[in-house]
Amino acid sequence: MGRDGVLKPMDAEQLRENAHKMVDFIADYYKKIETFPVLSQVEPGYLRDLLPHSAPDQPESLQNVLDDIQAKILPGVTHWQSPNYFAYFPSNSSVAGFLGEMLSAGINMVGFSWITSPAATELEMIVLDWLAKLLKLPDYFLSTGHGGGVIQGTASEAVLVVLLAARDKVLRRTGKDALGKLVVYCSDQTHSSLQKACQIAGIYPENCRALKTESCNDYSLSPETLEQAISNDTASGLIPLLLCATVGTTSSTAVDPLLELGKITKMKEIWLHVDAAYAGSACICPEFRHYLDGVEEADSFNMNAHKWFLTNFDCSALWVKDRSALIHSLSTNPEFLKNKASEENLVVDYKDWQIPLGRRFRSLKLWTVLRLYGLENLQSYIRNHIQLAEKFESFVAKDPRFEVN
Numbered sequence: 001m002g003r004d005g006v007l008k009p010m011d012a013e014q015l016r017e018n019a020h021k022m023v024d025f026i027a028d029y030y031k032k033i034e035t036f037p038v039l040s041q042v043e044p045g046y047l048r049d050l051l052p053h054s055a056p057d058q059p060e061s062l063q064n065v066l067d068d069i070q071a072k073i074l075p076g077v078t079h080w081q082s083p084n085y086f087a088y089f090p091s092n093s094s095v096a097g098f099l100g101e102m103l104s105a106g107i108n109m110v111g112f113s114w115i116t117s118p119a120a121t122e123l124e125m126i127v128l129d130w131l132a133k134l135l136k137l138p139d140y141f142l143s144t145g146h147g148g149g150v151i152q153g154t155a156s157e158a159v160l161v162v163l164l165a166a167r168d169k170v171l172r173r174t175g176k177d178a179l180g181k182l183v184v185y186c187s188d189q190t191h192s193s194l195q196k197a198c199q200i201a202g203i204y205p206e207n208c209r210a211l212k213t214e215s216c217n218d219y220s221l222s223p224e225t226l227e228q229a230i231s232n233d234t235a236s237g238l239i240p241l242l243l244c245a246t247v248g249t250t251s252s253t254a255v256d257p258l259l260e261l262g263k264i265t266k267m268k269e270i271w272l273h274v275d276a277a278y279a280g281s282a283c284i285c286p287e288f289r290h291y292l293d294g295v296e297e298a299d300s301f302n303m304n305a306h307k308w309f310l311t312n313f314d315c316s317a318l319w320v321k322d323r324s325a326l327i328h329s330l331s332t333n334p335e336f337l338k339n340k341a342s343e344e345n346l347v348v349d350y351k352d353w354q355i356p357l358g359r360r361f362r363s364l365k366l367w368t369v370l371r372l373y374g375l376e377n378l379q380s381y382i383r384n385h386i387q388l389a390e391k392f393e394s395f396v397a398k399d400p401r402f403e404v405n
């Protein structure tokens with residue numbers, strides 16, 4: 001507070017004092033996280049009765065706010081970071097990721113163009129090059145070539161921007177009237193984010209092919225099924241646009257055979273997007289890297305560092321082979337954003353690689369994760385999880401009530 005009792009916009013000493021209290025509060029939360037029921041037990045609308053109907057006229061103390069968090073907010077939290085949380089997918093945070101997140105909030109810049117904070121753009125490029133190398137992605141995904149990496153908020157945004165890029169690339173060739181002929185392929189195990197992307201991109205619902213995986217007992221997409229669908233579509237005058245293959249599907253961690261699928265998409269000039277949102281992290285271990293064999297044929301590749309890579313939500317890494325396709329679809333150049341570095345084409349302006357204009361300094365948290373853990377620790381973290389999963393599988397296999405496929 002200032003002497004007049006008013007909270008100043010950003011006062012360093014005030015920050016120090018309050019942030020220490022906040023960190024203590026969060027650290028205590030982590031200490032007792034296992035004592036909470038993982039799934040919040042509240043009923044819909046519970047919070048409205050507990051909080052005032054309008055914002056306060058006068059400032060309140062941080063202690064009051066923390067007391068309310070303890071008494072009213074935490075009961076309504078589902079504890080994703082609890083060791084007892086096993087729903088949806090891992091969403092592992094870490095001290096390193098948290099510290100990076102603090103830095104990002106602390107610096108609080110809005111790095112849409114290089115000039116708005118050069119370090120934000122340049123660190124993002126470097127960190128995504130580092131991660132691409134850990135995953136042994138093809139060199140053309142590196143920022144030194146025609147492609148490059150960008151941090152999106154989520155895998156849903158990643159698939160949307162590549163679908164827009166792929167769509168516009170084809171429509172530039174065929175003319176805009178062909179929109180109704182464009183076909184998108186995936187398997188019936190593909191995450192619903194692709195369907196949402198199709199809705200936004202204007203792909204006709206009848207042209208979204210969720211190909212059946214039932215012929216394969218591992219829930220992967222069979223190349224023959226894809227080939228058949230493509231030839232049926234081309235015979236009917238439709239235009240195959242994009243295949244979304246998954247490495248680690250949400251329901252069963254099925255892996256689509258990238259090598260065979262990639263040969264088909266290359267031959268038919270279809271954009272291949274690889275969604276490795278969840279399982280991609282495992283591919284930093286040499287023994288699991290084979291799941292990405294064939295990624296060399298991909299036009300884009302996505303992995304969520306906020307799933308299984310110890311990086312606090314949100315941080316979704318997307319790499320594209322040809323950044324100009326993205327920029328073609330997503331760039332705008334209003335007067336107020338013009339600057340010398342951009343005009344002279346000397347820099348990357350990430351505003352042209354994403355839907356929003358504003359963007360956070362997310363690379364800081366990925367950078368702190370990579371530096372404070374190092375590759376070897378990250379690999380042992382993944383290996384430990386996989387060993388635990390195998391142990392669990394052995395328990396289930398011994399139980400006659402279950403069948404392990």
Ligand SMILES: Cc1ncc(COP(=O)(O)O)c(C=O)c1O
Pocket residue numbers: 089153154155156157191193246248249250275276277278304316
């Ligand atoms: C394979 C896969 N793709 C996409 C998504 C969507 O992720 P996001 O919430 O980052 O959009 C998920 C989330 O579970 C996923 O597992």
